[in-house]
Amino acid sequence: MPEPLSRRGLLQGSAxxxxxxxxxxxxxxxxxxxxxxxxxxxxxxxxxxxxxxREVHLQxxxxxxxxxxxxxxxxxxxxxxxxxxxxxxACTVIVEGRRINSCLTLAVMHEGDHVTTIEGLGxxxxxxxxxxxxxxxxxxxxxxxTPGQICSAVAxxxxxxxxxxxxxxxxxxxxxxxxxxVRERMSGNICRCAxxxxxxxxIREVAGEDKA
Amino acid sequence: MRPFTYxxxxxxxxxxxxxxxxxxRFIAGGTNLLDLMKLQIETPTHLIDVNHLGLDxxxxxxxxxxxxxxxxxxxxxxxxxxxxxxxxxxxxxxLAGASGQLRNKATTGxxxxxxxxxxxxxxxxxxxxxxxxxxxxxxxxGMSRSLAILGTSDACxxxxxxxxxxxxxxxxAQVDAVGADGGRxxxxxxxxxxxxxxxxxIENALKPGELITSVTLPKPLGGTHVYRKVRDRASYAFxxxxxxxxxxxxxxxxxxxxxxxxxxxxxxxxxxxxxxxAAAVAEAALSGARPTAQNAxxxxxxxxxxxxxxxxxxx
Ligand SMILES: Cc1cc2nc3c(=O)[nH]c(=O)nc-3n(C[C@H](O)[C@H](O)[C@H](O)COP(=O)(O)OP(=O)(O)OC[C@H]3O[C@@H](n4cnc5c(N)ncnc54)[C@H](O)[C@@H]3O)c2cc1C
Ligand code: SF4
Ligand code: FES
Ligand code: FES
Numbered sequence: 001m002p003e004p005l006s007r008r009g010l011l012q013g014s015a016x017x018x019x020x021x022x023x024x025x026x027x028x029x030x031x032x033x034x035x036x037x038x039x040x041x042x043x044x045x046x047x048x049x050x051x052x053x054r055e056v057h058l059q060x061x062x063x064x065x066x067x068x069x070x071x072x073x074x075x076x077x078x079x080x081x082x083x084x085x086x087x088x089x090a091c092t093v094i095v096e097g098r099r100i101n102s103c104l105t106l107a108v109m110h111e112g113d114h115v116t117t118i119e120g121l122g123x124x125x126x127x128x129x130x131x132x133x134x135x136x137x138x139x140x141x142x143x144x145x146t147p148g149q150i151c152s153a154v155a156x157x158x159x160x161x162x163x164x165x166x167x168x169x170x171x172x173x174x175x176x177x178x179x180x181x182v183r184e185r186m187s188g189n190i191c192r193c194a195x196x197x198x199x200x201x202x203i204r205e206v207a208g209e210d211k212a
Numbered sequence: 213m214r215p216f217t218y219x220x221x222x223x224x225x226x227x228x229x230x231x232x233x234x235x236x237r238f239i240a241g242g243t244n245l246l247d248l249m250k251l252q253i254e255t256p257t258h259l260i261d262v263n264h265l266g267l268d269x270x271x272x273x274x275x276x277x278x279x280x281x282x283x284x285x286x287x288x289x290x291x292x293x294x295x296x297x298x299x300x301x302x303x304x305x306x307l308a309g310a311s312g313q314l315r316n317k318a319t320t321g322x323x324x325x326x327x328x329x330x331x332x333x334x335x336x337x338x339x340x341x342x343x344x345x346x347x348x349x350x351x352x353x354g355m356s357r358s359l360a361i362l363g364t365s366d367a368c369x370x371x372x373x374x375x376x377x378x379x380x381x382x383x384x385a386q387v388d389a390v391g392a393d394g395g396r397x398x399x400x401x402x403x404x405x406x407x408x409x410x411x412x413x414i415e416n417a418l419k420p421g422e423l424i425t426s427v428t429l430p431k432p433l434g435g436t437h438v439y440r441k442v443r444d445r446a447s448y449a450f451x452x453x454x455x456x457x458x459x460x461x462x463x464x465x466x467x468x469x470x471x472x473x474x475x476x477x478x479x480x481x482x483x484x485x486x487x488x489x490a491a492a493v494a495e496a497a498l499s500g501a502r503p504t505a506q507n508a509x510x511x512x513x514x515x516x517x518x519x520x521x522x523x524x525x526x527x
Binding site: 106159172 | 213215217218239243247259261263287290291296300304310313314317446447
């Protein structure tokens, strides 16, 4: 892999330049015709999060979504921005043990929270079982939706384990794994490449249901 | 998003007091408000985070009902043991809405207050009386397929999008709120959502600053609970038509409808028609409907959905 030329490498390389961004912000604040910018720049909020086990402290414009905090401020670009409106699931991360759309929540609302992104689930050297299963079953093509799919899938198996019902559950008191449960529960993760059957196969394997 | 300041409320009373100031809004799950703020349809200048006020509990009431905190997440409400057993129609309606990720954030209060999905409301280049009072309604002569056929006006034909609210309407829930002056009151769900009339931008009975603290359900009805949602795809889509029903053993049943009304729709006449069968219920419920050419199909779809529920119940 030509790592130095990868997009991730480039983004991380530009991380050093990120210190300059607040300065840029102030320049914008002085720009004419943008009333309110000045005041808003003065009001940065301090936010402390634990991301993938690491404590981080950020100074953020309150408008910063959790997704933008992860990608633009912490340079964890595994989490993707698809629609930015809660419609695609590409931004799915696990916060305090639950999967959520990181594009529809503000970072400032998560003071003290534990966040797990795709980077925290596993690494290329030490893959999470769900990551390995997605590879085994070809659960992706372009891969853009994949980090969100995998975070969602990990949480879905925990939700089934915890007895949380879904629209596909016939008896609300008896929640069990099935392909239709997986399809319904994963419906918040859209895949433009339509890798759906292979995604279901990957999740089935991790659930230990493919041996039966 | 337009700039805003952010604070966490320390108490229910403080939250309501702060919210009464110009430009301030509560934020709960944020799944509707932030969506609309990104489009600059909502432009609050101050957000009050009400997630840390202890409003996240589900408790039995002295009357044998259930008090649901305004911050209880849709996932937790649907999965609650008592709700599953005694108010299954509410679990079913919640689970038919949005996605697993969204339900993990969406709250009981926020869900009740979610705004319409009318495409013109979302498109800031288009006229919309709800978004911009007096600008006209783009939908009445435009793309109205998804919109309401009941309770509409010449100013607005938007549908109420919530699934949860349909079940709460069926169950005769009460919305408990605290006002900017600290005063508390309960609003019957039937009076909570307002019809558009001449003022489609006023959508509910809350006063400025008023905070929903809980939603209270009366004691369980028994019977068979069902929620049937018909939509353009099998999951993760808003309702074209939905029907919530409780079929009683004595033939007495009740019905509430989503997707067709300017607010969660329920009529005494439809409930009274229950013993006469699905067609009679549909006729009663749809009385006074004002469909457009594009959404007239919702009448037949409502009748068919009811027929299907009657068959399911009979089986
Ligand atoms: C892609 C997508 C698909 C969806 N599909 C469905 C669906 O199929 N069915 C369905 O029913 N819904 C659906 N939804 C909507 C979802 O249910 C709502 O966004 C959610 O319930 C709103 O709750 P929230 O807590 O996030 O509200 P917020 O966004 O935090 O708040 C919404 C509004 O309520 C106000 N508010 C919040 N809490 C209180 C309170 N306690 N007192 C007073 N005011 C308050 C806020 O100021 C704001 O104006 C969908 C949403 C998305 C993004
Ligand atoms: S139907 Fe209502 S929400 Fe839609 S464009 Fe007309 S006024 Fe706006
Ligand atoms: S980017 Fe968050 S759901 Fe699409
Ligand atoms: S793999 Fe391309 S979008 Fe899912």
